[in-house]
Amino acid sequence: MHDFPDSNFKLVxxxxxxxxxxxxxxxxxxxxDPKYAENYTGEVDYGEPIPEIEDFLRDVKLTDDDLEKVTDLCFDGGNDIYQIICPFWDGESDYFDIRDIGGFELLKNLRSVTCISMISRDQIDRLRSTGISVR
Structure with missing residues (x-):
């Protein structure tokens, strides 16, 4: 089982x-679950992360088999996972920004990365320096 130093990178x-x-x-x-379902309806402006959903995702244990499936990544505030955690997140805060891609070497089949936002130039350069295609 694997984890990553930056749980926001794990979310990507x-x-x-x-x-x-x-x-x-x-x-x-x-x-x-009725306890959370209303947060996704638009009837409740839920602009904060739903703790139970966020905890579930951040606590997922990734196996080698899981990591082998990853061939592409996209760093973008529009990724679906952010609306799952925080249905009405406006993308304006740095709450989900990736500060460290430590452990990316475990993604042995990672071939390309799209960087739209949420990741710093030095982290992008780390990826590029290993031969991963960065757009």
Missing amino acids: ILDQLLKEGSFTKRLNELRS
């Missing part, structure tokens, strides 16, 4: 894995 990885169907069963159960 999870965003990619969720697109492939990983962890969606438990996440959908949480999101449909």
Whole structure:
């Protein structure tokens, strides 16, 4: 099982894995729980992270098999995972900014990264220096 020093970097990885169907069963159960479901309806302006959903995602233990599935990453405030955690996040705060990509070497099949926002130039340079295609 693997974890990453910056849990916001881990969220970017999870965003990619969720697109492939990983962890969606438990996440959908949480999101449909009446305790949280109203936060996604738009009837309640829930601009703060939903603690139970955020905790679930940050606590997911990633295996080697999970990490092998990751071939691309996208650093962008519009990633789906942020609206799952904080349904009405406006993208204006630095709450989800990635400060450290430590452990990216574990993503052995990572080939390309799209950097739109939320990551510093020095972290982008770390990726680029290993031959990963950075856009």
